Amino acid sequence: MVSEKFTVELKAPDIEPYRESNIGVEFVTSFDSGNSGPHVMINAVTHGNEICGAIALDRLLKDGIRPINGKLTLAFVNHLAYSTFDPSAPSLSRFIDEDFNRVWVEDRLDGLEKTSELQRARELRPIFDEVDLLLDIHSMGTFSQPLMICNGLLKEREFVTKVNFPAHIMCGSGHVVGKRLIEYTPFNDTQNSKVGLLVECGQHWASDTGVVALDTALHFLRACKVVDPNFINDRLSPEAKEPGTAAMWDVTHGITASTDNFQFCEPFVGMEIIEKKGTKIAQDGDKDIMTPYDDCLLMMPNHSPGAGVRKLRLCQRS
Ligand SMILES: [Zn+2]
Known part of the structure; x- marks a missing residue:
């Protein structure tokens, strides 16, 4: 595995205390303020290998977080994969049978097929059907700056502007096979006000990534207006207390390797901005990959080898 060269600086918390649920779904805890407000x-x-979110939720739960408006639900989604996390082989616990973040297609959710992730998705689906505002915490394979991802619908652009953390907001699908949770139909629907956001907090096991996960969760909760602002302010890191205005970008292209011989021109980590249109950024077999416009941002380069691997997304300023 490519990523085995990374040092694991974060410590995966014990989430076993959260197995027992107060709503009948293991590793999901939900609090109802009794007041009106959104379900967040x-x-x-x-x-399962992206442990920063577990660090953030463990902290919020240990600190006794409760909503003052609406409902707040905190979930350890792929707890089975997470339970296999081994710091000496940290990449291996991403999923059990398949990527949980590709199964959000009705045909598969409604079907009879059984995989560990589909079964967990079916357990959680009624909750996702009910929630109004969702933050799905992830991390990345490279030392990219953190970024927030949404589909780019107007309702999402409006809400994510209020969250305003981390500093980059990326709008668009990136052309994945299957559907991510934030693309699940009820979220990706202009006829309702539900919003699903995905944050990529930094490199999977870098110490800063845990800090960004908690800061993002707190800024998200602030924008949702469901938690006491003092609880939030007391826990934001110094760097996250007064963030500047986040920049919004549109994902315009997804680049998938068509050969086993795909090479980036530089060891990109992500969020590099290539000034000139027509700059060569990679070679795929004998094909040159060029930037299609000026000021092209390179999002989430993937240095794993192999034809069919999604290598990169290209983004243009909104
Ligand atoms: Zn992820």
Whole structure:
């Protein structure tokens, strides 16, 4: 595995205390303020190797977080994959049978097929159908700056502007196979006001990534207006207390390797902005990959080898 060269600086918390649920779904805890307001949800470990979200939720739960308006639900999504996390082989616990963040297609959710992730998705689906505002916490394979991802619908652009953390907001699908949770039909629907956001907090096991996960969860909760602002302010890191205005970008292209011989021109980590249109950024077999416009941002380069691997997304300023 490519990522085995990374040092694991974060410590995966013990989430066993959260197995017992107060709503009958293991590793999901929900609080109802009794007051009106949105149903807000934060997900950790949608990918079992991305431990930063578990650190953030563990902290919020240990600190006794409660909503003052609406409902707040905190979920350790792929707890089975997470339970296999081994710091000496940290990449191996991403999922059990398949990527949880690709199964959000009705045909598969409604079907008879059984995988570990589909069964967990079916357990959680009624909750996702009910929530109004969702934050799904992830991390990345490279040392990219953190970024927030949404589909780019107007309702999402309006809400994510209020969250305003981390500093980059990326709008668009990136052309994945299957559907991510934030693309699940009820979220990706202009006829309702539900919003699903996905944050990529930094490199999977870098110490800063845990800080960004908690800061993002707190800014999300602030924008949702369901938690006492003092609780939030007391826990934000110094760097996150007064963030500047986040920049919004549109994902315009997804680049998938068509050969086993795909090479980036530089060891990109992500969020590099290539000034000139027509700059060569990679080679795929004998094909040159060029930037299609000026000021092209490179999002989430993937250095794993192999034809069919999604290598990169290209983004243009909104
Ligand atoms: Zn992820």
